Amino acid sequence: MSNDSTQRLRGDLLVILRHAPHGTSWLREGLDAALVAAAFGRRVTLLFMGEGVTALLPGQAAGPLGQKGTAPTLEMLEMYDIETLLVEAEALGRFGLDADSLMLPTTAVSQGDIAALAASHPLVLTF
Amino acid sequence: MLLHILNRSPASSEVYRQALAAMGPEDRLLLIEDGVQGAMPTLATCFASVRGRIHALGDDLEARGLSTLCAPEVEVVDMAGFVTLTEEAERTLSWY
Amino acid sequence: MRYGILLMGAPYSSQASHSALRFAEAVVARGHRLEGIFFYHDGVQNAARLAAPPQDEPHLVDAWAELAREYDVPLQVCIAAALRRGLLDEREAARHGKQGHSVEAPFELTGLGQLVDLGLRCDRLITFGP
Numbered sequence: 001m002s003n004d005s006t007q008r009l010r011g012d013l014l015v016i017l018r019h020a021p022h023g024t025s026w027l028r029e030g031l032d033a034a035l036v037a038a039a040f041g042r043r044v045t046l047l048f049m050g051e052g053v054t055a056l057l058p059g060q061a062a063g064p065l066g067q068k069g070t071a072p073t074l075e076m077l078e079m080y081d082i083e084t085l086l087v088e089a090e091a092l093g094r095f096g097l098d099a100d101s102l103m104l105p106t107t108a109v110s111q112g113d114i115a116a117l118a119a120s121h122p123l124v125l126t127f
Numbered sequence: 128m129l130l131h132i133l134n135r136s137p138a139s140s141e142v143y144r145q146a147l148a149a150m151g152p153e154d155r156l157l158l159i160e161d162g163v164q165g166a167m168p169t170l171a172t173c174f175a176s177v178r179g180r181i182h183a184l185g186d187d188l189e190a191r192g193l194s195t196l197c198a199p200e201v202e203v204v205d206m207a208g209f210v211t212l213t214e215e216a217e218r219t220l221s222w223y
Numbered sequence: 224m225r226y227g228i229l230l231m232g233a234p235y236s237s238q239a240s241h242s243a244l245r246f247a248e249a250v251v252a253r254g255h256r257l258e259g260i261f262f263y264h265d266g267v268q269n270a271a272r273l274a275a276p277p278q279d280e281p282h283l284v285d286a287w288a289e290l291a292r293e294y295d296v297p298l299q300v301c302i303a304a305a306l307r308r309g310l311l312d313e314r315e316a317a318r319h320g321k322q323g324h325s326v327e328a329p330f331e332l333t334g335l336g337q338l339v340d341l342g343l344r345c346d347r348l349i350t351f352g353p
Contacts, residue, residue: 012343016220018145029264029304037339050145090148115151118129123342124220125229126350134238134352160238186245187238206249213347214224214253223231223239223352 011043011084014121017052021070022063027055028070030127035073038080045084045121046077047114048106053091056102074104086117128153130216134223136164137173146222147176157212158183158201163193171198184209226250227345228260229338232353233268234283235276240269243351244286251294258345259297260287261338262330265353267305270298270330291329299341302332 015034019026038044048055060071077085087099089108099108109117118124131150137143143165146156156177158165165174166183174181182202188194197203204212213219228247232239243260250257262269274284291298306315309325312332316324326332342348 013339016149018142025264032303033263033335033338036335040336040339042339042343111148114149115129115154118149118220119151119217122218123339123348124218125342126220126222126352132349134242159242206245207253209246210249210253210255213226213349219347219349221350221352223350 010120011045012122013037013042014045014047014117014124016047016049016124016126017055018050018127020051020054021060022067026127027052028068028073030125031070031073033125033127034082035077035080038082044082045086045117046082047086047088047109047117048091049088049114050091053087053095053097053102056085056087056104056106057097058101058103060103071103077104088114128155128216130154130212130219131156132219132221133158133162133165134160134221136161137170138164142222143173146220147174149220149222150177150180153180155180155182155212155216157181157204157209159187159209160184163187163191163197166197166201166203167193168196168198171201174201182208182212224255224346225258225344226255227258227341227348229342229348229350230260230262230266230269231264232351233265234271234274234281236265236268237353239351239353240266240283241281243349244283244290246349246351247290247296257290257294257296259299259337259341260291261341262298262300263304263335263338265308266351267300267308267310270300270305270310270326272325272327288329298330299333299337300326300330301335301338303335305332 017030085106087106163183185203230243234240312326313324
């Protein structure tokens with residue numbers, strides 16, 4: 001994403017998701033905050049950064065003990081009017097992933113764009 | 128100008144790289160808690176790209192016996208200084 | 224300025240709650256208004272009514288309650304995060320058929336929407352994570 005279009009991307013809340021599914025509750029709890037904000041009519045931008053990009057891998061399942069996981073919630077993002085899903089390009093590279101093979105349509109942003117994103121949202125939450 | 132708060136040591140966690148990646152050219156970095164290890168001279172090299180824009184919380188350095196081991200380029204602030212940094216920044220991002 | 228604090232670390236296990244408390248005190252000392260503290264993730268443990276640290280160690284639960292009373296600061300605990308972790312007030316305990324309760328005033332179980340509200344309402348929202 002060019003720096004220009006990143007700077008034009010404005011919302012009320014930027015939620016940065018840095019954790020993978022299942023291992024901890026961070027991804028789940030970060031997503032819950034994003035969903036609640038959207039449900040209250042706020043414009044939400046989601047940025048999957050670092051391990052967070054693996055949250056978008058297709059074919060995820062519930063945990064071995066029946067833990068729900070986050071894939072079902074992610075599939076519902078459109079219903080919540082959260083359309084802006086960004087993924088960190090460098091993280092995709094590190095994990096050998098292709099944006100096209102992720103479970104949802106996303107836009108790749110480079111690390112250099114993150115500062116502008118943070119600056120253009122009045123509230124930023126990191127999880 | 129944004130303030131980024133890092134509470135983990137670069138010796139044990141890679142989150143400092145994420146903080147640095149997200150920092151804009153005017154942004155500032157504040158090391159707190161175990162993050163103050165990053166103020167030690169050999170570890171402060173991790174933060175070379177933000178030289179002049181990096182601070183460490185004095186209370187946390189003191190508690191860890193690091194007051195005399197703080198690299199000169201890291202500015203030590205007290206709690207009031209921490210609040211001041213947040214006043215001066217438009218918003219704060221925490222990396223933990 | 225209006226400040227809000229998001230606290231996501233439990234007392235004792237990490238330094239997050241200690242840093243958050245000291246920051247909160249410094250905020251009011253500088254004359255700012257502390258609009259609220261929101262407890263999420265393991266931060267809900269800061270509301271644990273039955274916490275009984277040794278006498279010579281900081282009592283975070285009491286310290287938050289004192290700060291709330293002295294400066295009229297709402298202490299909002301995410302209800303979903305709290306219930307999962309066994310932090311229930313009298314009403315929730317009754318609702319779930321549990322004996323005893325682990326959260327009481329001034330801590331208040333509330334929805335996650337209050338975090339978003341706090342963050343957008345304040346001039347500054349500072350997150351303390353574990």
